Amino acid sequence: MKKIEFFKKKSFLIKNLFPKLKFKNNFKVNGIRSLEKSKKNDLTFFDSIKYKHLALNTKASLCITTEKLAKFLPQNVEKIVVKNVMSELTKILKAIYPEADIDYPDLTLKSPIKNKFKSVKFSNNVLIGNNVKIGKNSIIGANTIIEHDVVIGNNCTIGSQVVIKNSVLGNNVVIQDGCKIGLKGFGFIPLKDNNLKIPHIGNVIIEDNVEIASNCTIDRGSIDDTTIGKNSYLDNQVHIAHNVKIGSNCMIAGQVGFAGSAAIGNNVSIGGQAGISGHLKIGNSVKIGGGSGVIKDVKDNQVIMGYPAVQLKEFIKNSKK
Amino acid sequence: MKKIEFFKKKSFLIKNLFPKLKFKNNFKVNGIRSLEKSKKNDLTFFDSIKYKHLALNTKASLCITTEKLAKFLPQNVEKIVVKNVMSELTKILKAIYPEADIDYPDLTLKSPIKNKFKSVKFSNNVLIGNNVKIGKNSIIGANTIIEHDVVIGNNCTIGSQVVIKNSVLGNNVVIQDGCKIGLKGFGFIPLKDNNLKIPHIGNVIIEDNVEIASNCTIDRGSIDDTTIGKNSYLDNQVHIAHNVKIGSNCMIAGQVGFAGSAAIGNNVSIGGQAGISGHLKIGNSVKIGGGSGVIKDVKDNQVIMGYPAVQLKEFIKNSKK
Amino acid sequence: MKKIEFFKKKSFLIKNLFPKLKFKNNFKVNGIRSLEKSKKNDLTFFDSIKYKHLALNTKASLCITTEKLAKFLPQNVEKIVVKNVMSELTKILKAIYPEADIDYPDLTLKSPIKNKFKSVKFSNNVLIGNNVKIGKNSIIGANTIIEHDVVIGNNCTIGSQVVIKNSVLGNNVVIQDGCKIGLKGFGFIPLKDNNLKIPHIGNVIIEDNVEIASNCTIDRGSIDDTTIGKNSYLDNQVHIAHNVKIGSNCMIAGQVGFAGSAAIGNNVSIGGQAGISGHLKIGNSVKIGGGSGVIKDVKDNQVIMGYPAVQLKEFIKNSKK
Numbered sequence: 001m002k003k004i005e006f007f008k009k010k011s012f013l014i015k016n017l018f019p020k021l022k023f024k025n026n027f028k029v030n031g032i033r034s035l036e037k038s039k040k041n042d043l044t045f046f047d048s049i050k051y052k053h054l055a056l057n058t059k060a061s062l063c064i065t066t067e068k069l070a071k072f073l074p075q076n077v078e079k080i081v082v083k084n085v086m087s088e089l090t091k092i093l094k095a096i097y098p099e100a101d102i103d104y105p106d107l108t109l110k111s112p113i114k115n116k117f118k119s120v121k122f123s124n125n126v127l128i129g130n131n132v133k134i135g136k137n138s139i140i141g142a143n144t145i146i147e148h149d150v151v152i153g154n155n156c157t158i159g160s161q162v163v164i165k166n167s168v169l170g171n172n173v174v175i176q177d178g179c180k181i182g183l184k185g186f187g188f189i190p191l192k193d194n195n196l197k198i199p200h201i202g203n204v205i206i207e208d209n210v211e212i213a214s215n216c217t218i219d220r221g222s223i224d225d226t227t228i229g230k231n232s233y234l235d236n237q238v239h240i241a242h243n244v245k246i247g248s249n250c251m252i253a254g255q256v257g258f259a260g261s262a263a264i265g266n267n268v269s270i271g272g273q274a275g276i277s278g279h280l281k282i283g284n285s286v287k288i289g290g291g292s293g294v295i296k297d298v299k300d301n302q303v304i305m306g307y308p309a310v311q312l313k314e315f316i317k318n319s320k321k
Numbered sequence: 322m323k324k325i326e327f328f329k330k331k332s333f334l335i336k337n338l339f340p341k342l343k344f345k346n347n348f349k350v351n352g353i354r355s356l357e358k359s360k361k362n363d364l365t366f367f368d369s370i371k372y373k374h375l376a377l378n379t380k381a382s383l384c385i386t387t388e389k390l391a392k393f394l395p396q397n398v399e400k401i402v403v404k405n406v407m408s409e410l411t412k413i414l415k416a417i418y419p420e421a422d423i424d425y426p427d428l429t430l431k432s433p434i435k436n437k438f439k440s441v442k443f444s445n446n447v448l449i450g451n452n453v454k455i456g457k458n459s460i461i462g463a464n465t466i467i468e469h470d471v472v473i474g475n476n477c478t479i480g481s482q483v484v485i486k487n488s489v490l491g492n493n494v495v496i497q498d499g500c501k502i503g504l505k506g507f508g509f510i511p512l513k514d515n516n517l518k519i520p521h522i523g524n525v526i527i528e529d530n531v532e533i534a535s536n537c538t539i540d541r542g543s544i545d546d547t548t549i550g551k552n553s554y555l556d557n558q559v560h561i562a563h564n565v566k567i568g569s570n571c572m573i574a575g576q577v578g579f580a581g582s583a584a585i586g587n588n589v590s591i592g593g594q595a596g597i598s599g600h601l602k603i604g605n606s607v608k609i610g611g612g613s614g615v616i617k618d619v620k621d622n623q624v625i626m627g628y629p630a631v632q633l634k635e636f637i638k639n640s641k642k
Numbered sequence: 643m644k645k646i647e648f649f650k651k652k653s654f655l656i657k658n659l660f661p662k663l664k665f666k667n668n669f670k671v672n673g674i675r676s677l678e679k680s681k682k683n684d685l686t687f688f689d690s691i692k693y694k695h696l697a698l699n700t701k702a703s704l705c706i707t708t709e710k711l712a713k714f715l716p717q718n719v720e721k722i723v724v725k726n727v728m729s730e731l732t733k734i735l736k737a738i739y740p741e742a743d744i745d746y747p748d749l750t751l752k753s754p755i756k757n758k759f760k761s762v763k764f765s766n767n768v769l770i771g772n773n774v775k776i777g778k779n780s781i782i783g784a785n786t787i788i789e790h791d792v793v794i795g796n797n798c799t800i801g802s803q804v805v806i807k808n809s810v811l812g813n814n815v816v817i818q819d820g821c822k823i824g825l826k827g828f829g830f831i832p833l834k835d836n837n838l839k840i841p842h843i844g845n846v847i848i849e850d851n852v853e854i855a856s857n858c859t860i861d862r863g864s865i866d867d868t869t870i871g872k873n874s875y876l877d878n879q880v881h882i883a884h885n886v887k888i889g890s891n892c893m894i895a896g897q898v899g900f901a902g903s904a905a906i907g908n909n910v911s912i913g914g915q916a917g918i919s920g921h922l923k924i925g926n927s928v929k930i931g932g933g934s935g936v937i938k939d940v941k942d943n944q945v946i947m948g949y950p951a952v953q954l955k956e957f958i959k960n961s962k963k
Contacts, residue, residue: 102799102816105765105783123426124448127766127784141426142448142466143482145784145802157423159504160466160484161785163802163819172515174423177484177501178538180819180856183801186877192891193873194814194851209515214501214538217820217856217878217896231514235507236538236560237578239878239896239914249513254538254560255578255596257879257897257914259932272560272578273596273614275897275915275933290580291596291614291628293915293933307628307933307949308961319629444747445769462747463769463787464803478744480825481787481805493836495744498805498822499859530836535822535859552835556828557859557881558899570834575859575881576899576917593881593899594917594935611901612917612935612949628949640950 003225005031006149006166007100007201014043014062014078017092023078027061032093032201034224035060043092045223046073047085064088086198087189093199100199103184106147106165112140123160135171150182153208166200166220170208170230178215181206185219185226185242185260198222200242207231207248216240222260229266241278253290265300274309289315324546326352327470327487328421328522335364335383335399338413344399348382353414353522355545356381364413366544367394368406385409407519408510414520421520424505427468427486433461444481456492471503474529487541491529491551499536502527506540506547506563506581519543521563528552528569537561550587562599574611586621595630610636645867647673648791648808649742649843656685656704656720659734665720669703674735674843676866677702685734687865688715689727706730728840729831735841742841745826748789748807754782765802777813792824795850808862812850812872820857823848827861827868827884827902840864842884849873849890858882871908883920895932907942916951931957 015026030041035051038044038060046055046065055063055072063073064080073079082088094101109127112120121139129148134140138152141160146152150164153171158164162175166182175181187198202221207230212218218240220226226240229248234240239257246252247266256270259278268282271290276282281297288294289305289312298304306315336347351362356372359365359381367376367386376384376393384394385401394400403409415422430448433441442460450469455461459473462481467473471485474492479485483496487503496502508519523542528551533539539561541547547561550569555561560578567573568587577591580599589603592611597603602618609615610626610633619625627636657668672683677693680686680702688697688707697705697714705715706722715721724730736743751769754762763781771790776782780794783802788794792806795813800806804817808824817823829840844863849872854860860882862868868882871890876882881899888894889908898912901920910924913932918924923939930936931947931954940946948957 103801103818104799105763105781105802107763107765109766109784121426121428123428124430125446125767125785139426142430143446143464143785143803157425159424160426161464161482161501161803176424176504178499178536178820178857180803180878183818183856183878186855186875186895188853188875190891190893195853195873195875197853211509211516211518213507213540214504215499215536215820215857219855219878231516233507233509233516235562236501236504236540237558237879241877241896249511251511253507253580254562255576255897259895259914272580272598273594273915277914277932290598290616295932442747442749444749445751446767460747463751464767464785478746480745481747482785482803482822497745497825499820499857532830532837532839534828534861535825536820536857552837554828554830554837556883557822557825557861558879570832572832574828574901575883576897593901593919594915611919611937 003203003205004149004151004166004168005201006203007097007199010096010098012096017095018080021080025061025078029062029096032089032096032223033060035063037224045085045089064092087196090189090196090198093201097199097201100201101184101197103165106145108148109145129165141177147182159214166202167204167206169206170210172209173206174211176212176214176216176236179212179217181212181216181218182220183217185222187222187242187260202226202243204228210234213238213254235272247284271305287312324524324526325470325472325487325489326522327524328418328520331417331419333417338416339401342401346382346399350383350417353410353417353544354381356384358545366406366410385413408517411510411517411519414522418520418522421522422505422518424486427466429469430466450486462498468503480535487523488525488527490527491531493530494527495532497533497535497537497557500533500538502533502537502539503541504538506543508543508563508581523547523564525549531555534559534575556593568605592626608633645845645847646791646793646808646810647843648845649739649841652738652740654738659737660722663722667703667720671704671738674731674738674865675702677705679866687727687731706734729838732831732838732840735843739841739843742843743826743839745807748787750790751787771807783819789824801856808844809846809848811848812852814851815848816853818854818856818858818878821854821859823854823858823860824862825859827864829864829884829902844868844885846870852876855880855896877914889926913947929954 035054035058043062044060062078106129108130112128119136123142134152135154138156144162147165151168156173159177182204184200189196203225205227209231211233213236216238219242221243232250234252235254241260243261244258245263251269253272255273261279262276264282265284267285270288274292283300287303292309293307294309303312356375356379364383365381383399427450429451433449440457444463455473456475459477465483468486472489477494480498503525505521510517524546526548530552532554534557537559540563542564553571555573556575562581564582565579566584572590574593576594582600583597585603586605588606591609595613604621608624613630614628615630624633677696677700685704686702704720748771750772754770761778765784776794777796780798786804789807793810798815801819824846826842831838845867847869851873853875855878858880861884863885874892876894877896883902885903886900887905893911895914897915906924907926909927912930916934925942929945934951935949936951945954
């Protein structure tokens with residue numbers, strides 16, 4: 001699905017953005033993207049040896065990184081060498097996207113104009129921001145808020161008292177009452193008495209046929225996106241942090257929580273109240289028992305349970321001790 | 322409390338519903354109910370030997386079942402013998418109740434007509450569906466949505482930003498802000514790229530004097546009902562899946578989750594964040610410690626804790642190892 | 643921050659409140675407060691030897707207590723000696739504050755009057771109760787409800803579909819969509835078939851620079867207040883029960899739950915889905931791993947994890963067994 005730019009962007013020449021540094025070239029920063037997704041004139045960041053393989057091939061023109069890591073970047077990439085990558089990145093994000101660090105309520109909301117959404121059904125008191133797109137035969141529940149620039153596909157059913165912002169939804173998506181989708185994630189640089197909030201410029205991408213039950217919260221990505229793959233179903237009160245990737249055909253039971261940047265494969269089933277730690281990679285066709293706390297990567301086809309989660313057989317054996 | 326039929330029902334002769342089968346009789350299907358609650362001309366289903374005792378005495382006229390189980394049904398019951406009972410049942414449910422597989426927002430909502438609810442107090446922007454009944458001296462908070470045919474008793478206090486659908490509430494019920502009650506449960510037949518959603522035609526039944534704190538989610542039953550017994554109290558963010566039965570005088574602390582069809586006795590207390598697996602039977606006067614994961618039936622008067630939950634003494638002993 | 647009295651108070655002479663008892667003096671009860679916060683003419687309660695040090699120095703004029711504990715109170719305090727302190731206190735609370743035992747929806751809500759909130763930005767359909775104060779440059783999201791007498795500081799950003807009642811917020815506070823703040827906590831005297839609800843007359847106090855993510859629930863205090871200290875950040879779906887104190891500069895990840903009266907120090911970080919039992923004291927600079935169940939007090943600077951939570955080293959060792 002097409003990524004949308006939801007946030008106002010200020011235009012900077014790199015020499016103005018980093019006045020104390022010298023660059024071989026000068027150009028306008030196009031946007032801030034991950035090592036993998038950056039293109040020419042994009043600024044990216046590289047803060048862990050874990051991403052060396054992506055750094056080696058980045059197409060970015062400018063990269064915030066450390067002295068140790070700089071050597072892995074292609075020669076033509078302009079390097080901003082700093083001690084604390086996230087802190088520097090946060091400052092630059094705030095300069096370029098000044099309105100992405102807090103979820104400022106959308107002041108463009110209005111009642112939907114019927115001519116614009118001819119085949120969409122709206123229940124009462126729906127509020128729609130500027131430039132929202134909603135596909136054919138979709139239906140939107142009462143008191144629901146769809147903020148500016150959101151894209152909703154065909155045949156979607158959005159419940160009541162939902163908020164959707166910074167998100168792109170495919171076709172046949174069902175979102176039940178009370179969900180909050182596309183909000184800023186839990187990201188900040190801790191500073192005594194006044195943390196520095198990390199602007200979140202990513203999207204939430206929800207693919208076709210996804211169903212999301214009531215009162216779930218799905219945060220948008222920070223730089224990259226949060227994605228829910230085709231035909232995955234989420235039960236009530238699931239919490240999905242920023243940058244999480246969920247594959248297709250997954251079943252996520254009630255009150256499951258995913259910490260930031262967890263990547264879940266396809267055909268994964270997760271029992272109620274399980275928690276997945278941040279930055280983990282869960283393979284395809286994994287089954288995770290209810291209440292589990294997953295704190296390590298999991299290979300394809302594993303069946304795990306426990307806190308910390310282990311092979312199901314081991315969990316059963318331990319429980320009998 | 323009286324069960325209400327919330328969903329539009331299509332009328333079918335059984336010969337039209339199953340054109341390839343032969344039946345001794347032909348009749349209009351009255352409704353779809355459990356083995357236990359079915360009456361004459363009802364269709365039911367029997368998919369596990371666990372329910373043999375109910376099958377032996379069902380009053381249903383028609384039953385979807387397997388070859389192995391069919392023999393336990395009374396002779397006069399017309400049998401639909403299939404390999405996958407839930408899959409066949411889902412198709413029939415969708416044919417008879419075409420609007421119960423997705424929570425289509427109620428398009429009959431309006432501001433409450435004061436003449437109709439003379440002794441009810443409404444805060445601002447309340448929305449009420451067709452044929453809603455609200456008892457004397459009840460009060461409904463701002464932005465709350467009560468969908469068509471819901472019944473609310475006397476002296477109830479419903480908070481703000483609540484949604485109630487497919488539900489019947491007794492007297493003196495308190496529901497705090499943000500609760501979502503009566504939504505479709507997490508039920509579907511997994512199919513690659515496009516799951517088959519199971520229509521949910523059950524109710525949520527909330528008995529007298531129940532208190533439900535903020536942002537709870539209580540799903541309606543699939544065929545049978547979800548019920549909360551008299552004087553039971555639920556704290557914030559509790560998740561109750563479809564078909565759960567909670568007895569009377571229970572205390573359920575914050576963020577507890579119940580998986581589908583769990584049956585909880587009377588006078589049960591459950592500590593915060595505990596989880597109860599699906600289809601379990603928890604006896605009367607059971608105490609379950611906070612954070613427990615209950616994965617087995619529990620007899621009356623037990624005190625349990627842990628993940629998996631064991632006798633409290635054993636939990637304490639294990640913790641000291 | 644200044645404590646506000648949100649509830650209507652009935653005026654009683656102590657001789658009318660306790661007609662069967664004899665007192666040295668007669669006076670109007672000014673309010674009901676904790677041992678520590680009571681002043682002259684206040685009524686307090688003392689129900690556990692744990693609070694002996696506070697009882698010895700209370701400034702209250704009247705105290706509900708037991709026969710065993712009465713001797714620790716200063717001589718000039720009038721004593722109400724009972725068997726069940728909480729039960730007696732509940733009756734007196736209900737007499738003095740008749741509207742604090744249920745969250746009766748605010749019937750004074752109106753659209754904000756622009757003259758009154760000159761530098762505040764409101765999105766659509768905001769509802770404001772009587773006597774609400776909102777500081778400069780704050781912004782309030784759509785469909786949000788701010789009930790009577792609430793105080794919000796400067797530069798606050800309140801999201802959409804939020805409810806705030808019985809609360810005082812400092813400056814630069816961010817509250818994301820769907821939060822429910824200041825509701826009655828989970829407190830009652832269990833009585834067969836009809837529990838006695840404990841009136842909650844406390845506030846929620848949220849200090850400067852706090853950020854609270856979506857769909858969190860923060861209950862107000864019963865007698866004392868619930869407080870979130872300066873610059874503490876809460877992720878999505880956190881549940882904070884009545885009387886909880888959270889220090890400053892804390893980081894609370896998604897779906898964490900705090901039971902009633904837990905007291906958390908400064909600079910504490912808590913991983914996702916952890917649970918903190920009631921009445922615990924967690925020191926400063928403590929780190930609690932995700933999924934932990936904390937059931938004992940924790941001293942400063944500890945790093946703990948597990949269920950029940952133990953030193954991190956021990957948790958890792960146990961996990962390897």
